Amino acid sequence: METIIENIKDINYFELFSLKQDLDPDLEELELKYFQLQAKFHPDKFINSSDSEKRISLYYTSLINDAYSTLKATEKRFEYLLSIKGFKFDEKNFQIEDKEFLIQQMEIREEFEDAMNNNKAERCKQIKDNISKNKDSLISDFKKSFINGSLDKSFDILKKIKFYSSIKF
Numbered sequence: 001m002e003t004i005i006e007n008i009k010d011i012n013y014f015e016l017f018s019l020k021q022d023l024d025p026d027l028e029e030l031e032l033k034y035f036q037l038q039a040k041f042h043p044d045k046f047i048n049s050s051d052s053e054k055r056i057s058l059y060y061t062s063l064i065n066d067a068y069s070t071l072k073a074t075e076k077r078f079e080y081l082l083s084i085k086g087f088k089f090d091e092k093n094f095q096i097e098d099k100e101f102l103i104q105q106m107e108i109r110e111e112f113e114d115a116m117n118n119n120k121a122e123r124c125k126q127i128k129d130n131i132s133k134n135k136d137s138l139i140s141d142f143k144k145s146f147i148n149g150s151l152d153k154s155f156d157i158l159k160k161i162k163f164y165s166s167i168k169f
Contacts, residue, residue, distance in 0.1 A: 013067035013080060023081065023143050025071060034068045075165060078142055078158050087151045096159050105163065135164040 014021040017033040041064065046057040070076045083089065096102055108127060115123040138161045145154040 011063070012084070013071055016064070016067050017071070019071070021081070021084070023078070023146060025077075027072060030068065030071055034064065037064045074139060075158065075162055078146070078154070078161070081146065082151060082155060082158070085151055087155060093155070094159060094162075096156075096163060098156070098160070101160060101163075105167075109167075131164055131167060135161055138164070 012021070014025065017030055017037070019025045019030060019033070038061065041057055041060045043054065043057045043061060046054050049057070070080050079089070108131070112124060112127045114120075115127065138157050142154055142157040142161065145157060
């Protein structure tokens with residue numbers, strides 16, 4: 001049983017769902033294959049099975065869930081694709097070093113806070129829309145950089161995308 005788990009632990013998430021390894025996989029196909037795999041390996045199907053088969057089912061279901069959530073979410077998918085290419089992550093390299101970008105983000109937050117405090121709903125909406133546009137632009141930049149094989153630049157862009165995603169208004 002441990003051999004089976006070891007073999008599936010290293011499976012490529014795209015291969016798990018029989019998808020082409022891509023920056024923009026077909027999300028409808030991903031969802032369809034997700035439900036097919038869940039139907040096949042869900043622990044409820046293994047109620048009368050041996051303990052080892054139940055554990056494999058649980059492990060496989062967990063793997064399917066992790067793979068699905070990773071491929072479905074743009075940022076997680078980008079990070080996963082970088083890892084497939086051999087990019088090494090650690091907590092230290094997730095810090096944004098672009099000071100100009102960070103200053104710009106502080107100014108945006110201050111402007112948003114000011115608009116909120118002064119009941120300027122339209123300005124708040126404009127700021128949110130601009131953040132969304134900036135994030136979309138960075139996603140496009142990431143794809144170009146990744147396709148060109150510039151993993152360090154791709155990662156720097158991904159950090160900014162994640163930063164925009166973390167903004168809560």
